[in-house]
Amino acid sequence: MSDNPVYLFFKYTLVLLFQFFVLSNVQFFGYITPYYYPLLLLLMPVKFNQHTLLILGFFTGLIVDMMERSGAIHASATVMMVYLRPVFLRLVSTRGGEDLPNLSVSTLGFRNFSLLVILAFFFHHFTMYFIDALKLQQLDVILWRTAQTTLLSFVVVLVFHGLTFPKKVNP
Numbered sequence: 271m272s273d274n275p276v277y278l279f280f281k282y283t284l285v286l287l288f289q290f291f292v293l294s295n296v297q298f299f300g301y302i303t304p305y306y307y308p309l310l311l312l313l314m315p316v317k318f319n320q321h322t323l324l325i326l327g328f329f330t331g332l333i334v335d336m337m338e339r340s341g342a343i344h345a346s347a348t349v350m351m352v353y354l355r356p357v358f359l360r361l362v363s364t365r366g367g368e369d370l371p372n373l374s375v376s377t378l379g380f381r382n383f384s385l386l387v388i389l390a391f392f393f394h395h396f397t398m399y400f401i402d403a404l405k406l407q408q409l410d411v412i413l414w415r416t417a418q419t420t421l422l423s424f425v426v427v428l429v430f431h432g433l434t435f436p437k438k439v440n441p
Contacts (some may be wrong), residue, residue, distance in 0.1 A: 274432065285310050290337050293426065302418050304426040307334060311352050313373045315361065317352050329353035347397040351390050362386045387427055388420060395419045
């Protein structure tokens with residue numbers, strides 16, 4: 271993702287509109303909704319200030335909560351994901367990604383990019399469903415819904431993020 275603020279704002283707005291008007295209206299089995307918007311926060315430049323990213327994550331989640339009328343579930347989940355982002359980055363890259371110009375499939379490789387997205391989205395979705403249920407007695411249901419939503423969201427990420435994968439040119 272570019273460091274250009276105009277580009278970041280444009281992409282941010284476009285992804286949120288896509289989430290609201292397309293993905294939020296898609297439900298599988300009556301409760302599985304794919305979420306693409308967490309990818310915005312996850313792929314922000316590594317050098318982006320962590321405190322600013324936490325605030326941005328909170329307000330991004332709050333905007334989604336207002337659109338979906340879901341209390342502060344998304345705000346809590348995005349803050350948790352952004353808070354754990356440095357841990358996820360340390361798991362998938364050397365020096366926590368500080369040596370990378372940006373976070374993408376081309377810089378991380380498909381395997382590490384996939385691992386980063388799946389881990390972050392799993393924690394995001396688990397936080398959402400756990401706060402929604404507020405009962406450990408429903409842990410099996412929470413984990414099942416989390417796994418299904420994470421898988422569907424990952425497929426959406428691959429499809430839509432795949433449109434921007436750099437194409438290799440044969441010499």
